[in-house]
Amino acid sequence: MRLTVYLAGEIHSSWRDEIKKKSLALDLPIDFVGPMEDHDRSDNIGEEILGEQPSAIFKDAAASSFNNLRTSVLMEKSDLVIALFGEQYKQWNTAMDASAALASHKPLIIVRPEKLHHPLKELSQKANATVETCDQAIKALSYIFE
Numbered sequence: 001m002r003l004t005v006y007l008a009g010e011i012h013s014s015w016r017d018e019i020k021k022k023s024l025a026l027d028l029p030i031d032f033v034g035p036m037e038d039h040d041r042s043d044n045i046g047e048e049i050l051g052e053q054p055s056a057i058f059k060d061a062a063a064s065s066f067n068n069l070r071t072s073v074l075m076e077k078s079d080l081v082i083a084l085f086g087e088q089y090k091q092w093n094t095a096m097d098a099s100a101a102l103a104s105h106k107p108l109i110i111v112r113p114e115k116l117h118h119p120l121k122e123l124s125q126k127a128n129a130t131v132e133t134c135d136q137a138i139k140a141l142s143y144i145f146e
Helices: 015-025 039-050 056-077 092-103 121-126 134-144
Strands: 003-009 030-033 080-084 108-111 129-131
Touching: 003 015, 003 056, 003 092, 003 134, 015 030, 015 134, 039 056, 056 092, 080 092, 080 134, 092 108, 092 121, 108 121, 108 134, 129 134
Parallel strands: 003 030, 003 080, 080 108, 108 129
Antiparallel strands: none
16 A cells, blocks of 8 residues: 655755655655645746736735645645644645645644644644654654554
């Protein structure tokens, strides 16, 4: 059995690489997908497809449409979602993706530091599991295959 796991969360650090490398080291049969990690491409995709937009608001709206399309398709094809909530960046997209996973009845693992326990308590209660580190998320994935 192979799983496809959607990695939701900020795109500014290497946390996805950490999860992928550790999963590979454990020989877990997992394919990983996630949001567009090239921030400039994500911001400009609307204009790349539709052409120049009349204002920054229209540019953002156009890009959001295609980013939401990409996320919807990849999340729908996924068997499980891991949503990482970090401390450094605003986590609106992570919260949106975690909520979409729940609404789609996708199994959800939330990764969040203890410091974010209180603001994420309701979301954590709806998730299948909440952990504090990527290592713990890897252990949860590994357990699925035992």
